[in-house]
Amino acid sequence: MSTFMIHNFGCRATQADAASIRQSFLARGYSLAETDSAADLVLLNTCTVTAAADAEARDAIRRIHRQNPGARIVVTGCYAQRAPEELAAIDGVAWVIGNSHQTEIPSLVESESLVSIAGLAQHGSVPVQIVREEMRVARDLEVVPPGGILGERTRPTLKIQDGCNHRCAYCVIPFVRGGSRSLSPDRVLFEVRRLVDFGAQEIVLSGIDLGSYGHELSPRTTLYDLIPRILDESSIERLRLSSIEPMDVTQDFVDLVASSDRIAPHFHMPLQSGSDRILHSMHRWYRTAHYARRVEIIHERLPHAAIGADVIAGFPGETEEEHRVTMNFIEGLPLAYLHVFAFSAREGTEAGKLTETVDDSVIHRRARELRVLGEAKANAFRASQKGRTLRVLTLERRNRDWTPAISGNFLKVRLAGRWPRNRWMDIIFDESDTPLRVEA
Numbered sequence: 559m560s561t562f563m564i565h566n567f568g569c570r571a572t573q574a575d576a577a578s579i580r581q582s583f584l585a586r587g588y589s590l591a592e593t594d595s596a597a598d599l600v601l602l603n604t605c606t607v608t609a610a611a612d613a614e615a616r617d618a619i620r621r622i623h624r625q626n627p628g629a630r631i632v633v634t635g636c637y638a639q640r641a642p643e644e645l646a647a648i649d650g651v652a653w654v655i656g657n658s659h660q661t662e663i664p665s666l667v668e669s670e671s672l673v674s675i676a677g678l679a680q681h682g683s684v685p686v687q688i689v690r691e692e693m694r695v696a697r698d699l700e701v702v703p704p705g706g707i708l709g710e711r712t713r714p715t716l717k718i719q720d721g722c723n724h725r726c727a728y729c730v731i732p733f734v735r736g737g738s739r740s741l742s743p744d745r746v747l748f749e750v751r752r753l754v755d756f757g758a759q760e761i762v763l764s765g766i767d768l769g770s771y772g773h774e775l776s777p778r779t780t781l782y783d784l785i786p787r788i789l790d791e792s793s794i795e796r797l798r799l800s801s802i803e804p805m806d807v808t809q810d811f812v813d814l815v816a817s818s819d820r821i822a823p824h825f826h827m828p829l830q831s832g833s834d835r836i837l838h839s840m841h842r843w844y845r846t847a848h849y850a851r852r853v854e855i856i857h858e859r860l861p862h863a864a865i866g867a868d869v870i871a872g873f874p875g876e877t878e879e880e881h882r883v884t885m886n887f888i889e890g891l892p893l894a895y896l897h898v899f900a901f902s903a904r905e906g907t908e909a910g911k912l913t914e915t916v917d918d919s920v921i922h923r924r925a926r927e928l929r930v931l932g933e934a935k936a937n938a939f940r941a942s943q944k945g946r947t948l949r950v951l952t953l954e955r956r957n958r959d960w961t962p963a964i965s966g967n968f969l970k971v972r973l974a975g976r977w978p979r980n981r982w983m984d985i986i987f988d989e990s991d992t993p994l995r996v997e998a
């Protein structure tokens with residue numbers, strides 16, 4: 559029986575993709591290897607959102623090939639979709655399979671004949687097969703049966719939407735994932751119930767542009783319509799939303815989240831810049847006043863909600879003053895955490911053609927400053943939660959003598975002792991890093 563290993567890079571949507579790939583190999587009789595060195599097949603599900611993400615994937619391929627030169631390495635995901643030849647040129651790579659053919663990976667790698675659709679590269683006498691098509695026509699969203707997902711992650715991700723119809727100037731995602739498409743509400747319900755049957759206590763609903771969920775379906779529907787259906791028609795204990803664009807976080811939407819303690823009070827809203835001029839150059843469709851109002855609505859209705867933001871340092875043309883404006887804007891918001899990205903030009907995007915670039919050293923210094931600010935925000939948020947009773951869900955332990963757990967408002971805590979995962983516990987939050995004592 560063949561063994562395989564899978565490595566995932568990138569966002570929540572790629573986690574759901576990796577879980578599907580993993581499950582499809584298990585369903586065909588493959589077994590999971592303990593390490594890369596013991597695997598016949600090693601799959602890498604890549605991200606290409608920044609140059610750093612690309613470099614991380616290339617390094618991983620080289621490391622795996624060094625450790626296990628006999629393994630067949632299969633590279634898929636957004637990097638494979640964007641630049642397959644670049645990956646095919648790395649020693650050890652046997653297959654490069656774009657997002658366009660991701661659901662066919664097991665049958666492709668098992669096929670004896672060369673089925674190359676996009677091309678065939680060569681390392682000496684070793685052929686590398688590249689399978690990829692343009693994502694102009696978005697493929698249907700497919701969900702592979704979730705059996706075993708809980709074997710890997712306590713909180714499974716259910717991807718209910720993929721692709722994006724926006725064209726943010728810096729972003730390559732619409733080119734590698736295609737246009738927006740959604741799972742039907744009935745199918746979402748079916749998948750949620752199935753995950754609950756497998757023992758899921760918390761499900762993370764994910765998408766690339768989650769707020770556009772259902773807009774293209776007929777009849778049209780929305781996330782706002784879907785969530786109450788999930789709560790009414792399944793027994794899932796907690797739903798969490800992955801990233802959602804600020805303009806989708808309306809007063810009604812926040813009221814909906816506040817209406818049930820089965821929805822995690824957690825909003826991850828990309829900001830990207832605190833300068834209106836830069837937001838305009840980025841082709842973002844809101845301004846800082848809109849963003850601040852969204853945060854205010856959440857904070858008024860759910861004062862203990864975790865609000866997180868993505869921000870990009872050093873977009874072309876960003877001046878020192880605009881960086882300061884961004885820092886000050888974030889400083890003034892009750893954010894619980896920041897995800898900071900150092901800008902890197904992606905070929906094919908509009909920002910990739912801009913000539914007024916910011917020096918690399920300046921980009922990285924600004925990113926560092928934003929990360930320091932993000933840590934201060936996270937510390938302040940933790941301090942604000944001290945003494946509150948929180949319901950947490952225990953997570954995988956990984957051989958420690960404490961047990962990690964997560965609250966609805968995205969606080970990660972350490973519980974003293976060894977507890978089974980996927981169990982609810984009420985704790986009194988203590989901001990220190992010391993494991994919390996829990997009564998059995």
Ligand code: SF4
Binds near residue numbers: 726732767
């Ligand atoms: S909304 Fe913008 S940043 Fe997000 S995936 Fe779409 S194009 Fe990229």
